Amino acid sequence: MSPVIETDEQQALRSAVAALGKRYGRDYLTTVIAENRHPTELWAEAAKLGYLGVNLPEAYGGGGGGIAELSIVLEELGAAGCPLLMLVVSPAICGTVIARFGTEAQKRQWLPGLADGSRTMAFGITEPDAGSNSHRITTTARRDGADWVLTGRKVFISGVDIADETLIVGRTQDARTGKLKPCLFVVPRDTAGFGRRRIDMELSGAEKQFELTLDDVRLPADALVGDEDAGLLQLFAGLNPERVMTAAFAIGMGRYALSRAVEYARDRTVWKQPIGAHQAVAHPLAQAHIDLELARLMMQKAAFLYDSGDDVAAGEAANMAKYAAGEACVKAVDQAVHTLGGNGLTREFGLASLITAARVSRIAPVSREMILNYVSHQTLGLPKSY
Ligand SMILES: Cc1cc2nc3c(=O)[nH]c(=O)nc-3n(C[C@H](O)[C@H](O)[C@H](O)COP(=O)(O)OP(=O)(O)OC[C@H]3O[C@@H](n4cnc5c(N)ncnc54)[C@H](O)[C@@H]3O)c2cc1C
Numbered sequence: 236m237s238p239v240i241e242t243d244e245q246q247a248l249r250s251a252v253a254a255l256g257k258r259y260g261r262d263y264l265t266t267v268i269a270e271n272r273h274p275t276e277l278w279a280e281a282a283k284l285g286y287l288g289v290n291l292p293e294a295y296g297g298g299g300g301g302i303a304e305l306s307i308v309l310e311e312l313g314a315a316g317c318p319l320l321m322l323v324v325s326p327a328i329c330g331t332v333i334a335r336f337g338t339e340a341q342k343r344q345w346l347p348g349l350a351d352g353s354r355t356m357a358f359g360i361t362e363p364d365a366g367s368n369s370h371r372i373t374t375t376a377r378r379d380g381a382d383w384v385l386t387g388r389k390v391f392i393s394g395v396d397i398a399d400e401t402l403i404v405g406r407t408q409d410a411r412t413g414k415l416k417p418c419l420f421v422v423p424r425d426t427a428g429f430g431r432r433r434i435d436m437e438l439s440g441a442e443k444q445f446e447l448t449l450d451d452v453r454l455p456a457d458a459l460v461g462d463e464d465a466g467l468l469q470l471f472a473g474l475n476p477e478r479v480m481t482a483a484f485a486i487g488m489g490r491y492a493l494s495r496a497v498e499y500a501r502d503r504t505v506w507k508q509p510i511g512a513h514q515a516v517a518h519p520l521a522q523a524h525i526d527l528e529l530a531r532l533m534m535q536k537a538a539f540l541y542d543s544g545d546d547v548a549a550g551e552a553a554n555m556a557k558y559a560a561g562e563a564c565v566k567a568v569d570q571a572v573h574t575l576g577g578n579g580l581t582r583e584f585g586l587a588s589l590i591t592a593a594r595v596s597r598i599a600p601v602s603r604e605m606i607l608n609y610v611s612h613q614t615l616g617l618p619k620s621y
Pocket residue numbers: 324358359360361362365366367368390391392393394438444595598599600601602603604605608621
């Protein structure tokens with residue numbers, strides 16, 4: 236790749252992470268999932284090499300890079316078949332929000348652990364009755380003396396069982412209705428009143444999803460990260476990196492599936508030539524490759540804008556990157572499975588489960604339709620239907 240798009244350091248990071256991914260690979264993750272455990276060995280090794288906190292400030296133990304670097308880490312692990320989903324929430328959302336809006340004490344308390352991977356933080360915004368419309372969330376924080384007391388419900392929150400804390404998005408009692416004025420709270424896993432129930436997902440991933448109940452969860456004053464009146468800016472400081480990282484997750488998965496299909500199409504021969512010589516097999520794979528490359532270009536643009544401090548332009552680009560990557564991933568996986576014929580559906584080749592996994596990047600953290608709505612309204616200036 237041209238250094239115009241990625242610096243020499245970024246390219247070196249890409250190769251180093253790819254080498255780490257290759258040492259673990261799909262077989263490692265398949266075993267971890269089958270044994271119902273977590274990819275702790277890979278997490279620990281990536282942590283030791285400084286990859287998990289590559290985006291966090293050096294003063295707090297991070298690598299001093301940005302979302303551009305962290306997205307490289309996730310994409311390359313994904314392309315090797317062993318993505319670490321918690322990178323999307325722990326260093327990318329929670330780490331960024333705390334680094335940008337936390338007090339000095341909060342930064343010292345949380346960032347070193349997030350940077351060296353010894354601490355993981357989940358992120359909870361989605362609610363059962365709000366879904367895509369975050370303005371309808373009802374998780375409410377009321378003051379009680381110096382404390383905060385949180386009440387509400389969350390759904391589909393990833394990794395709460397392994398995360399030491401979850402960064403919960405709520406609203407204060409004073410701003411209970413109307414346009415969302417979000418405020419964010421760090422909730423330790425074992426806090427009284429903080430309950431979780433695993434959701435039975437048809438997804439084969441190491442990280443599980445949970446429904447959360449917050450039943451009068453009492454938190455100290457310093458659990459609040461940022462200003463209770465800061466509005467959407469500090470929330471999107473975390474959500475835009477999340478979109479870039481979801482794009483990286485999708486591109487990595489698409490690349491992994493595509494590489495398996497190409498390998499297969501080169502060898503598998505049922506007529507005179509390997510099936511990859513038939514253009515009906517080759518062209519869709521070539522298209523999938525082009526779509527993934529284009530999505531990566533938009534992801535790099537979004538990461539660059541975000542890292543240079545242009546939150547508004549980054550928001551638009553991050554949405555488009557997430558959309559493009561999600562679509563490219565779904566198409567690449569579908570085509571890969573098809574290329575393998577019957578083997579596309581065997582456990583031995585392990586591609587079929589990616590069909591479900593690929594759909595996640597179309598739905599979360601913001602669905603394809605909500606991005607199309609965003610571009611219709613914000614970019615094209617078309618009227619709103621809702
Ligand atoms: C595997 C997985 C992991 C997740 N992890 C997390 C996590 O860690 N933390 C977290 O907070 N959340 C998480 N989520 C939740 C995810 O962000 C939500 O599922 C997503 O935002 C969509 O919300 P919903 O499921 O309620 O769908 P809904 O909002 O109910 O939408 C259903 C359908 O209606 C469409 N739709 C809704 N409104 C409109 C409209 N105005 N115009 C057109 N179409 C519309 C949507 O596009 C979608 O197709 C996760 C989800 C999954 C599947």
